[in-house]
Amino acid sequence: MTSVVRREDVARAAAVAAQGVAGVARLSAGSGVEVSTPFAGGKVVGVRLTPTGAEVHVVVNGYDIGQVADDVLTAVSATLTAAGVPAVVDVVVADIESAPERRSD
Amino acid sequence: MEQHATTTQPTQQQQPTRSPAVPETGVAEPRRDTQPGAALTTERGTTRIADSVVAKIAGLAARDIPGVHSMGSGMSRRVGQLKSMLPGGDGGTAAQGVAVQVGEREAAIDLDLVTWYGASIVDIGDAVRRHVIGQVEGMTGLSVVEVNIQVDDIQVETDDQTATQQSRFSRSGEGRDDSEPRVR
DSSP states (O other): OOOOOOHHHHHHHHHHHHHTSTTEEEEOOOSSSOOEEEETTEEEETEEEETTEEEEEEEEOSSOHHHHHHHHHHHHHHHHHHHTSOOEEEEEEEEEOSSOOOOOO | OOOSOOOSOTTTTTSOOOOSSOOSSSOSSOOOOOSTTOOSEETTEEOOOOHHHHHHHHHHHHHTSTTEEEESOHHHHHHHHHHHHSTTOOTTOTTTTEEEEEOSSEEEEEEEEEEETTSOHHHHHHHHHHHHHHHHHHHHOOEEEEEEEEEEEEEOHHHHHHHHHHHHHHHHSSOOOTTSOSOO
């Protein structure tokens, strides 16, 4: 009996991981072609699973955009690795929010 | 973050290794039966699955993916629209835009899709292919050797409004302005 991780679960897990990073306001669908992982009956917006890993588009409200992006990359990459799929992650900071919250850490 | 399981093969299954068409007779290459209980050919008889069954499953599966607007090439879509306007003529549209070849153990599937403008055709094609393979293999026990996807058109939002208005118009049997809600 082999078990298979469903794509939508991987995409959802990646989205949750990215949203859990301090300084991330939300995920973004991108400005042009919608960034999403479609599956039967729905889609995960903001995460696009690719053959090599994933692309994650985030809106940042932290002060240190580079640090937040780095944290997102680490978190999502760890999630993909745990799921056993290729884990090369591209993080795109799609926007920044005007009212940044102070980072907790 | 915890994952359900480790995987053996996601994302990799996709390169359609084109095996020499589908053996119509099914005798070409004896496939090792990997799925227990999924044998269609046994010494006590065979199970045949009709093309239309596979076509219908594939058509319904493809439509499950958001971003797929409709199916079929231009002419067949128009004919299908006319058919659905006829009273009682709503059946048979599930397999529209689907062509299949079914052997005794394998199936090949060709799909004609119309996608939404603004959605990634690559992503949709990938999702459609995965889902169609999963559904067909799961429901029929056939092994899907390839799913070829042809995108015939893309749908722009404004076009669609007139299309749905037309079809609602025909279904209701009389002219009704859809901008007015039916119930308040």
